Amino acid sequence: MSGNEKKELPWWQKYTLTLNEASEYFGIGYKKLKLFVQEHSDEDFVLWNGNRALIKREQFEKYMDSQMNVI
Template identity: 50%
Template sequence: MMGTENASKDFALANGTGNFEIPIWRKYILSVQEASDYFHIGYKKLRKIIDENPNADFILWNGTRPQIKRKLFEKYIDEFLSAI
């Protein structure tokens, strides 16, 4: 089981509480705030993109809270946004 321990350390960073946190660049789904930080897009601008595209493939709705599918949003940016 030694390999499993090393793999989990590669996949997660200790956050000081003994728990592990997945690095943002490894996450499949990001909160709107995380996506704003990761993509360097303003929070309000990102909310506007979500409001204009509520049924887009890159959005996962958790109740009324949108979450961003990182890789699909990367494709969306590459294909449809030339300037923000």
Template identity: 50%
Template sequence: MNNKDVPIWEKYTLTIEEASRYFRIGENKLRRLAEENQNADWLLMNGNRIQIKRKKFEKLIDKLDAI
């Protein structure tokens, strides 16, 4: 990790790849969730790149029994 890199647990948004590692959910599953929930408050589109708002997605996961 470069001294200028922000640790993943401190980032506001995560890429699909980062979120997959952080939440231990497959990239394909995360992409499918993003496609099915395009207007979700935990989702942010940066051009054509999917960004996941980490804290909001954590709150969503806290409410679920299965994903």
């Protein structure tokens, strides 16, 4: 590996995910996830890097588990 190459972690090992990664990982459409993050911008699972939202993967999983109602 040369000095310029960056080792990429698999999504399931990352602490935060971009909206694109989170969309694929959780099976949620990008636009729907972006709107959801805007509506829940103060939740613990959202990390803001300037105006860029990142999803804290494990915290979002816990949030989704606690909020989902299955019939």
